[in-house]
Amino acid sequence: MKVLKGGRLIDGTGAGPVSGVAVVIRDKRIEAITTTSGAEWPDDADIIDVSGMTILPGLIDCHDHLAMHGYDLARRWGIDEPQSTRTLRTAKVLRETLAAGYTAIRDAAGLDAGFKRAIDEGLIPGPRLVVSLCIISPIGGIGDRVSPSGFSCCVPHDPLLPDGLVNSLADVRPVVRRVVRAGADVIKCATTGGASSRPEHGPRDGAFNLDEMQALTDEAHALDRRVMCHALGGRGLRIAIEAGVDSIEHGCYLDEEPELLDLMARRGIFFVPTFAVYDFHRKSALPHVRERAHHLVC
Numbered sequence: 001m002k003v004l005k006g007g008r009l010i011d012g013t014g015a016g017p018v019s020g021v022a023v024v025i026r027d028k029r030i031e032a033i034t035t036t037s038g039a040e041w042p043d044d045a046d047i048i049d050v051s052g053m054t055i056l057p058g059l060i061d062c063h064d065h066l067a068m069h070g071y072d073l074a075r076r077w078g079i080d081e082p083q084s085t086r087t088l089r090t091a092k093v094l095r096e097t098l099a100a101g102y103t104a105i106r107d108a109a110g111l112d113a114g115f116k117r118a119i120d121e122g123l124i125p126g127p128r129l130v131v132s133l134c135i136i137s138p139i140g141g142i143g144d145r146v147s148p149s150g151f152s153c154c155v156p157h158d159p160l161l162p163d164g165l166v167n168s169l170a171d172v173r174p175v176v177r178r179v180v181r182a183g184a185d186v187i188k189c190a191t192t193g194g195a196s197s198r199p200e201h202g203p204r205d206g207a208f209n210l211d212e213m214q215a216l217t218d219e220a221h222a223l224d225r226r227v228m229c230h231a232l233g234g235r236g237l238r239i240a241i242e243a244g245v246d247s248i249e250h251g252c253y254l255d256e257e258p259e260l261l262d263l264m265a266r267r268g269i270f271f272v273p274t275f276a277v278y279d280f281h282r283k284s285a286l287p288h289v290r291e292r293a294h295h296l297v298c
Helices: 081-100 113-120 167-179 212-222 234-243 259-267 276-281 287-297
Strands: 002-009 018-026 029-034 044-049 059-064 102-107 128-131 133-140 186-190 225-232 247-250 270-272
Touching: 018 059, 081 102, 081 113, 113 128, 167 186, 167 212, 186 212, 212 225, 212 234, 225 234, 234 247, 234 259, 259 270, 276 287
Parallel strands: 002 044, 059 102, 102 128, 133 186, 186 225, 225 247, 247 270
Antiparallel strands: 002 018, 018 029
């Protein structure tokens, strides 16, 4: 038995904080919460005085990229260090994320299924993971790894992560199936560009058409996977919602078409805002990224 004694409790139900509580934990589960002072505990109880501290449920981050350690091209393509070093760096991030209070993370691409298995087997500490592995997008979308000069073979693709590039409507369903086969818990896709995309593919520029997105969501749902869609604004945002994705990631320009919020509510589509990343992009060395990020956070 473990007793956290004297802390302030926020239970996550919306109720106000309660001071001076004792949380009783047995076999890794909360057995009781009491405010009774002077309670007598068994002699073998591990009493931990947390006076002055706050106890709350584990935090959940619905959009993260735990294996992405920088936005420069060398880091994004994984050519800045050995893969073994990169893997250990990611393991360190997982440990630090858990220590910060996050007990569940939905990773939005870049983290392979092996990290989830390593945590489940107790090989490394980390939060519970929901992994998407890669971003599914068409040619020219944010998942297209071609270089600015058109080279696509200069960097080998990570064999632990499936290729999410879609060439045509006929290719959509097989790509979804390959991503699921590789261990994805959720399907990540993109119908617009973003702040850090190439200059010609910004937050309001579209990617998939409606037929392609409908095929993607239908196939994902047929395989019992939800769809999280990177969509900031413009026609790509509307297409994602009309196709029936399960969550809109970023959604920075939803205010330009308020009727889309009503449509999302009727269809049960969640909204996952991501504020901090655009503050980060405002410090980018690339002028077009800084300019986009300025508008996205204002």
